[in-house]
Amino acid sequence: MVHILTELSKYLVIILFAVYTLSSFTVLFRKSDPDRENRIFLRQSVCMYALHFLCHLVIFAVEQKWSIWALYLGEVGLTLVIFLIYRIIYKNADRLIVHHMCMLMLIGFSELTRLDFDAALHQFEVAILAVAITAFVPRIVVHAHFIRKLTWVYGVIGILALGAVLVLGSVTYGAKISFTVAGITLQPSELIKIIFVFFVACRLYRSTAFKDIVITTIAAALHVIILVLSSDLGAALIFFVTYICMLFVATRAPVYLIGGFGVGAVAALGASKVFNHVKVRIAAWKDPFANIEGGGYQVAQAMFAIGTGGWFGLGLYQGMPETIPVETSDFVFAAIAEEFGGIFAICIILVCLSCFIMLTRVARQIHDTFYQMIALGFGVAYGTQVFLNIGGVIKFIPSTGVTLPFISYGGTSIFCTVVIFAIIQGIYILRHNENEIYVEDFDLEQDEVVPVKRNEGGAEEVLKRHMQQQNKDRARTTKQTTKPSGRGAEQPKRTRQRQITQEEIEGFWDEEEDRVQKNRRRNRRSQTEYEEKW
Known part of the structure; x- marks a missing residue:
């Protein structure tokens, strides 16, 4: 019975996610009347919750633990609260961004529940905290104009926080990326990514003169250099690409784009010669099967998982994702591809692409240069992170150790991504107000x-x-100013309202x-x- 349920559910889940994804691009690229958009969003909601229910139904059928249904109800309740916040408090918010955020979170919750229930529970608790804190973020963005005046506050906090990780951080997979406070493990680079975007936006908003660009570049380079010294090269690459793209858009000067990526290529080549764990990852990327028992094991297992899953997947609990190292975080995409299939994995890529397009579209449409830079920075940072994660899993590029937003396990990651999307909603509301x-x-x-x-x-x-x-x-004003006097005066003709x-x-x-x-x-x-x- 469980096997039949698993087989049926895997096809239904693919169909539901495919319908959801196609509906997203319908909203994104086709102008529709509000009634039609409401029907599309209703269809997306049905697909979202049906997919989530089917996944947990299979998980319960295998695990036979009632705590799974308790977590399921909590996850549904959390997404309903998110919908209510952005439908009642923020009526002008972008509904598609809200749907994508909830959909990716529910997929992440479902996969983590299948892989590690405790990890899923922790992820859910952090998501509740993130939603509660960020419920007021869009209103702050709309009304708190002082945030554009804290330029060097952002810069100093970012550099000091990254420096603290360099000195006090614990080593994870060859990189200093986190430290523990009161039993809570934090990854500051995720938090500093938000502050970094605000710092660069403040600087470029005020001036794009060459002298100011030099000062901004030095400050941005300090962020990247500290991350490189911490061996957190994935985060360093995200910061670098984000800054170069923001600088190019602010100045419209191709020399900064070409020169920046040229310097980045040289720096990447140097890192591949200096850092041992980078050498191992590059060797595993070139030929993971040459050292399959050592450095190439992770990439090789990911390739096996993706290849075994095929287009339609093996079904929940029919694969062996636990053989992939860090399958709940960095390589969760391979675990999903194995049991949900290649079509489902492609839909995840398309939904992430849709998020990237929406973030950059908000940047293009807002007229305030400061918020334009912020939306662009977050869009580029999000897109780069998705590319680095999925590209590393499918062996398109060497693995960089970054998470897949909303899906990978990581409290700091999901918290900061929710904050970013809340800020984008605030900017979207500002853009809406501009056009009214x-x-x-x-x-x-x-x-x-x-x-x-x-x-x-x-x-x-x-x-x-x-x-x-x-x-x-x-007409009434004209009649009063030209009022005829005398009995024989000519009366104005009454004309029909045209x-x-x-x-x-x-x-x-x-x-x-x-x-x-x-x-x-x-x-x-x-x-x-x-x-x-x-």
Whole structure:
């Protein structure tokens, strides 16, 4: 019976995740009316919770532990709280980002429950803490304008924290990446990644003059050098790529991009000659089977797992993911590919790609340069981390020891990723507020000012009522100013209220958007003058 359930569930899980993934790209690249988007998001929610339920049903059938259902209910409750936060408190939040965050978390919870129940429980507890703390982060991003003034606070904290790890940190797999405080193991590079992005954004927002770029580059290089000295080369690479991309976008100068990656290539070559654990990883990447009992064992087992799983996977508990070293963290993608299959693994890559596209799209659409830099930095950092993790697992690049966001086991990792996505939601809300045009809707019982957006469902009707009322008011004013006097004076003709044409509506949009753009430019000039003065 368990075998039949496992076989049926593995195909259903693939179908559900494939439908979810395709729906994501439908929302991402096709303009839809709100009703259609609501149907798509409802479909995604059904797929998400059905997939999660099927996984736990199989896990319970094998393990026969009621604690699995208790953890399952807690995970469902956590995601429902996330949905409520971003539907009630933050109505203008990006729903697709919320869905992806919940989907990837539920996949991670399911896989960890299958591999190590205690790890799944710890991951769940940290996720609760992260959601509770970050519930107010979008509001802080929207209203706390002082965060752009703490430039060197971010820089000093980042350098000191990384220096503390270099001196006091414990060695894990050849690198100093963590230390323990009151029994809690922390990986500061994940936290400093957020602070680092804020530091670089503050610097590039204020000035892109050559002298300031040199100072910013020196400070950023200190972060990377300390990480290299700690042998945390995966984090160093994420910091480096993030800074180069932010610098290039801020300056629009290809010389920084080309020169930066040139310097990075030379530095990577030097690291491959200096650090012993890097030499081992490169040798394992080139030919893992040459030393399969030693340095190549991890990569070889990952390749065996992915190859054995095929397109449709072996099914939960039908594979041997426990033979892969660190299968719950760095190499969790191989464990998923073995039991869920290649199609499921590709869907994970596509969902992560969708997250990267959304983060960079927010950066492209926001007009505030400071928040533009932050969204870009987080997008590049997220995309680089996903690439390094999955690329190392499938032997596309040497393994770097970074986690897969939301899925890999690691309390600091999931906490910081939730923080990053909450900050992005705050920036998305700011972008939404920038694009709103407020008009008075005279069809309501009480005249109410409501926001409308171009090409949004219902906006055209509100605008028509607004413009018709404007025409009535204009006609009434004209009649009063030209009121005839005397019995024989000619009376004005009564004209029928004409309908508003589409050309007039488009003209209204163009005028309002020009006005909004002028206000933005004026506000930016005022902000710059104020900061230069003080």
